[in-house]
Amino acid sequence: MKKKxxxxxxxxxxxxxxxxxQDHCDGVRYIxxxxxxxxxxxxxxxxxxxxxAGSQKTLFMDIYTPPSEFFxxxxxxxxxxxxxxxxxDRKQLRQLCLEYASRGYVAATIDYRLFDAFGLEIDSxxxxxxxxxxxxxxxxxxRWFKENADGADDYGIDTNLxxxxxxxxxxxxxxxxxxxxxxxDLGAALDxxxxxxxxxxxNSSTNFEYSESVAGVLNFSGALKDVRxxxxxxxxxxxxxxxxxNVVPYGTAITTEFGTPxxxxxxxxxxxxxxxxxxxxxxxxxxxxxxxxxxxxxxxxTMNYAIxxxxxxxxxxxxxxxxxxSVNDDKxxxxxxxxxxxxxxxxxxIGTASISSIEVFDxxxxxxxxxxxxHHIIDLSLLEGGAYMISTTYTSGESTLxxxxxx
Numbered sequence: 001m002k003k004k005x006x007x008x009x010x011x012x013x014x015x016x017x018x019x020x021x022q023d024h025c026d027g028v029r030y031i032x033x034x035x036x037x038x039x040x041x042x043x044x045x046x047x048x049x050x051x052x053a054g055s056q057k058t059l060f061m062d063i064y065t066p067p068s069e070f071f072x073x074x075x076x077x078x079x080x081x082x083x084x085x086x087x088x089d090r091k092q093l094r095q096l097c098l099e100y101a102s103r104g105y106v107a108a109t110i111d112y113r114l115f116d117a118f119g120l121e122i123d124s125x126x127x128x129x130x131x132x133x134x135x136x137x138x139x140x141x142x143r144w145f146k147e148n149a150d151g152a153d154d155y156g157i158d159t160n161l162x163x164x165x166x167x168x169x170x171x172x173x174x175x176x177x178x179x180x181x182x183x184x185d186l187g188a189a190l191d192x193x194x195x196x197x198x199x200x201x202x203n204s205s206t207n208f209e210y211s212e213s214v215a216g217v218l219n220f221s222g223a224l225k226d227v228r229x230x231x232x233x234x235x236x237x238x239x240x241x242x243x244x245x246n247v248v249p250y251g252t253a254i255t256t257e258f259g260t261p262x263x264x265x266x267x268x269x270x271x272x273x274x275x276x277x278x279x280x281x282x283x284x285x286x287x288x289x290x291x292x293x294x295x296x297x298x299x300x301x302t303m304n305y306a307i308x309x310x311x312x313x314x315x316x317x318x319x320x321x322x323x324x325x326s327v328n329d330d331k332x333x334x335x336x337x338x339x340x341x342x343x344x345x346x347x348x349x350i351g352t353a354s355i356s357s358i359e360v361f362d363x364x365x366x367x368x369x370x371x372x373x374x375h376h377i378i379d380l381s382l383l384e385g386g387a388y389m390i391s392t393t394y395t396s397g398e399s400t401l402x403x404x405x406x407x
Contacts, residue, residue, distance in 0.1 A: 025321035047140035047204035061110040064101040075161035082168030085130040112137035134173035136202025139212040146210040171222025223264035227273040236280035238315040241267035247292035343405035346381025
């Protein structure tokens with residue numbers, strides 16, 4: 001009885017904690033559009049906090065997902081829109097979310113607190129305050145997804161594969177979210193602003209048992225206040241920027257994106273610093289362009305738009321598949337001891353290993369199939385679509401557990 005209980009608990013852990021990933025690093029998924037019908041969940045609340053003017057702001061996001069048959073271990077991209085921290089809304093990035101969801105990512109576009117104290121003169125302190133509020137709202141969204149994955153798991157994400165990004169002001173917030181931490185030298189003025197916003201983890205939600213760590217950053221024409229905040233072993237970053245950007249500088253210069261002239265370091269400087277400390281970084285330059293985010297403003301059918309989407313997708317795919325190849329327990333199974341194809345319509349085969357017994361469990365831990373024969377092919381096509389575990393015992397006495405998805 002004790003052995004049965006331990007087996008049940010182990011199976012539940014495997015089925016609910018995304019310990020296994022599907023074999024989906026095939027050079028297509030995460031790079032090309034493989035899904036045409038995208039699901040969406042709109043107006044999901046993830047946080048709440050006070051604006052600069054003192055109003056209480058409830059924070060919502062819209063979430064776009066690939067079809068349900070590809071449910072487990074999905075990477076997530078959280079995005080913030082642009083607008084100088086003064087204007088804009090999350091719906092601006094709907095199309096960008098659809099682009100990534102069609103490639104296999106869960107993608108979310110989120111609210112953040114915009115500057116609303118228009119009776120005040122915007123100085124450098126207020127400008128940084130606006131950027132920090134957007135940064136802390138990013139952190140609340142990251143924690144929300146990690147908490148959800150730990151509970152209801154509505155979106156089937158792999159919490160080790162959460163990426164953040166944004167456009168213009170949203171990219172500035174993403175960069176600060178990823179690279180600004182409590183070890184950085186901020187100076188008294190910036191430190192005061194951060195403390196007034198609840199400290200380095202913010203005050204947009206209270207679920208601090210979950211971290212704000214991310215696997216990478218998509219920097220679409222963003223910047224950092226100080227690139228020295230980027231240090232080794234921090235997340236990799238993909239950047240694209242107009243060479244002579246007239247709003248957010250390509251290098252280190254003055255920007256008005258905060259609503260007041262402020263010196264920041266754009267994508268060129270970010271890329272240089274990242275490479276110097278050993279972080280994976282890619283920078284694409286829109287040469288000769290003095291526009292701002294021109295690659296998105298030209299429309300979906302332009303070459304630069306395609307370059308931005310395709311290159312950023314390939315950058316993330318490399319990170320995803322590098323991680324899966326190094327930590328995925330399914331990958332650790334030799335080809336002779338792995339059931340395939342996975343996902344499957346029901347028919348499964350295994351390699352040449354000599355089998356003693358097979359047992360299949362559903363998500364409640366109930367045994368639904370057993371065999372003591374040396375079967376190398378099994379038919380589970382009568383089972384409902386979903387996740388199952390196959391426990392395989394070999395004549396050598398060794399056993400393996402593998403999660404499978406029946407479509």
